[in-house]
Amino acid sequence: MREPDLAYPALGFWKPLARDGRREGERFRGFASPVDLHQVSQGELARGLLDGSEIVDNAGRRFLVQDVRRVGRKTPMWFQFLLALFGQTDDVVHILELDLVEGPPITFAEVRQRVCAAMDRDADEWLEAELEAAVERGRASEGRGPLEAAKSAVSEAKTVQEMFDGMDAVWPR
Amino acid sequence: MAGSGSYARGDQPRPVPDKLKGPYEEVVRRQQAINAQQATSEAQRRAAAAGVPPTLSGPPMQGAQPPSDRRKFDHPGALESMIPIWGSGKEALADLEDRNYSGAAVNAALAASDVVLAKAILTGLAKGGLKLAGPHAWRTAPWEEPGMRKWLGQQGFLKPGQPGHHWLLKQSSNAPDWLKNQPPFIKGTRGNLDHGRMHGPYTQGGVRYPPYNPAELLWHETPQWAKAAYVSSAGHSGMAVGRAGADETELERRR
Structure with missing residues (x-):
């Protein structure tokens, strides 16, 4: 795991994945704390929230997301079952480990x-x-x-x- | 012991001619004839009414109903009439068989409202039902985790850009977000003007539009499923009360 200490709040630039597989125009997401960055729903991961995105922290440093690993689930098992029953597995929240590398400086x-x-x-x-x-x-x-x-x-x-x-x-x- | 009062006859009774015997027997004969006539008439009335008790929309046309053993559709009982679609549909068919066309129309409309309600429930479930996991906030900023409005759009409850109105639990109410922002409590409106007038006077393009009056508000802000539920619950309750009365009358007759 390579994850430097980020200064929060951080800002993530990402390109949502459309239904046809193409990437849409760039959007940004706020991460107020490490929890926001490391606990993400399945639906957002599927839309490519962290996949290849850039993160700019409050100190103005840029980081590139190299890899995203699911290491657990925050959603309890019984609730996952309930979500599956109603076809809402997109709301299952995963606990993530990220490989971040510092990228070229950004103004x-x-x-x-x-x-x-x-x-x-x-x-x-x-x-x-x-x-x-x-x-x-x-x-x-x-x-x-x-x-x-x-x-x-x-x-x-x-x-x-x-x-x-x-x-x-x-x-x- | 009291005797007949005649010492000479040794207390033996003596014959007395009955002058009223003839008229008395005539009165009895006439009364028996009247009783027989009434019994026949009552039996005919019961036979005619057998299997055709009164309905929600009134009694069937006299003499129009077929005998109970030749019926294709029987009227449902009190409990059966509470079953959506089945109860009202069966009642409509039975009314039709009785040539009670107004009753058939009312019950067919009730069955149609049941269909609308069932369709709304099934469609809602197919779209995901209720949102179980948060966030349940109505509208979050684009840089935050998506809120309920976005989810309702993704699931097809609201069209893109369509304003959603909190018709039952107002957005300003103290009801929690996880409850008041759920699909059953959100009505998709026709546009911003429609939505604005549900909340009060609304100015658009320099024109000030008055708020909807209570009747208009009830019509515009109530979702289709709730309208159908009102009609369905009121209709089935009325029908069940009518059927319960009819069943009781039937029991009385059998006793």
């Missing part, structure tokens, strides 16, 4: 640019969340307010922590 400007590009790919989710929040307000939103605000917060962030704090602050709830 934070590049991280910001890739995060903003990934957010644009999820623009529909931002819009849907905003429209849902608008229902409570009683007024439909005009334009892409929260997404632009989130991108603005990202472009001003200097660490991964600041980036997530900025996005959390404007995510419609």
Whole structure:
């Protein structure tokens, strides 16, 4: 096992695997703690969450995921049986060991640019969340307010922590 | 001991002519004739009603029903009438045989509502039923583990971009996420305007739309399965009460 100490929160860039086997555009995932990185559901592993992904930690170091090994299951056996009964085995949570190697340095400007590009790919989710929040307000939103605000917060962030704090602050709830 | 009162006859009775015997026997004869006529009439009425007790939608047309031994479809009993699809379907066929067309229509509609309910349950189960494992939060951010809204989309409960309305346990309620965000409690709406009006007045494109009134709200926010369940439970309860009454009458007759 080769796993360096990461500074959390960390950020993972990954390309989801589509049903036809092709890789979709790049997305990012937040890992607030080592538990988040090492306990992942079967469905997300099947979609390629960690397979060949890049992880950028809060110190700005880049790591490449070389190998992912399932060393156990967090989901109890009885619950796995229940999930199987209802065809929900994608929700079985695996405990993982990762082989991480430090990759070439990455500038934070590049991280910001890739995060903003990934957010644009999820623009529909931002819009849907905003429209849902608008229902409570009683007024439909005009334009892409929260997404632009989130991108603005990202472009001003200097660490991964600041980036997530900025996005959390404007995510419609 | 009291005697006849005649010392001369040695307490022996004496014959007395009965002048009312004739009229009395005539009255008895007439009464017996009336009783016989009534008994015949009652027997005919019972024979006509045998096997054709009253139904949910009222008594069958007089004289239209075939004799019980020639029936193709019998009316279900009280318990049998509670069985979805079977009870109401059998009742509809029996009503049809009795030429009680309105009753047949009501029971056929009840059977149809049972079918809708059964289909909704089976479809829901085929899509995965309830989400057992978390996270059960309604909507998580794109950089977090997917929440319930995404799962409902992946399983086919909601279409892409379709707003999901918490119709029974409101999103703002204290009910836990693992319960209130489950598929049976989420109604896919026609759009944001439809969803907005379920919650209150909604402004879209500069136009302010009023909230749905209580009747509109009940219609728009209640999912198909719940509407079918309302109709089905009310119909079957009513039918069972009617059948229980009919069964009791039948027992009384047999006694």
